[in-house]
Amino acid sequence: GAGVSQSPSNKVTEKGKDVELRCDPISGHTALYWYRQRLGQGLEFLIYFQGNSAPDKSGLPSDRFSAERTGESVSTLTIQRTQQEDSAVYLCASSTSYEQYFGPGTRLTVT
Amino acid sequence: AQSVTQLDSHVSVSEGTPVLLRCNYSSSYSPSLFWYVQHPNKGLQLLLKYTSAATLVKGINGFEAEFKKSETSFHLTKPSAHMSDAAEYFCVVSDGGATNKLIFGTGTLLAVQP
Numbered sequence: 152g153a154g155v156s157q158s159p160s161n162k163v164t165e166k167g168k169d170v171e172l173r174c175d176p177i178s179g180h181t182a183l184y185w186y187r188q189r190l191g192q193g194l195e196f197l198i199y200f201q202g203n204s205a206p207d208k209s210g211l212p213s214d215r216f217s218a219e220r221t222g223e224s225v226s227t228l229t230i231q232r233t234q235q236e237d238s239a240v241y242l243c244a245s246s247t248s249y250e251q252y253f254g255p256g257t258r259l260t261v262t
Numbered sequence: 263a264q265s266v267t268q269l270d271s272h273v274s275v276s277e278g279t280p281v282l283l284r285c286n287y288s289s290s291y292s293p294s295l296f297w298y299v300q301h302p303n304k305g306l307q308l309l310l311k312y313t314s315a316a317t318l319v320k321g322i323n324g325f326e327a328e329f330k331k332s333e334t335s336f337h338l339t340k341p342s343a344h345m346s347d348a349a350e351y352f353c354v355v356s357d358g359g360a361t362n363k364l365i366f367g368t369g370t371l372l373a374v375q376p
Contacts, residue, residue, distance in 0.1 A: 196363045199362075
């Protein structure tokens, strides 16, 4: 079946612009996670959704970062006024149990 | 708090020789542990998982890992490396809370020489 999909696959933006990243989870998966992977590092947790509520936002690095989810479907991660340190691969994962299935990621480059 | 430490950032082996990727964990309770693999320009793939059942866990592509509570280790092994095993490997622990978020190690880059 279809896995987790993310769009765009690559995004280059100028410093100070806003960007929106999209995640389509596996159908029926109630849990959705966003992670960030900086160059040469492991993944850092950003935010967790159960359905359309976000009980854990503890990983969001600043108030420039926000995320929404429509029901148990699509999620968008928005970064306002992007900075160069926001350059990273942003990964989304969905889950029904302890196993998380990852999307291919969005590579964000802030110039 | 839960954490994992991957002891080697780079490992290089020859094709056909054994692979050992080391991971130590820190957890206040019996953890759920995972190994993920990331091939260049591809998504993360789950290799295997430990969730307090058998301490020797078998995964895909001939990999296995042994949970050793006394050593707080969860090392990944494979008897014979293949060229296609060249990738980055992440040791991961679940935070065990209501969110079940994953805490990743910094990764080990495995190179396989012909």
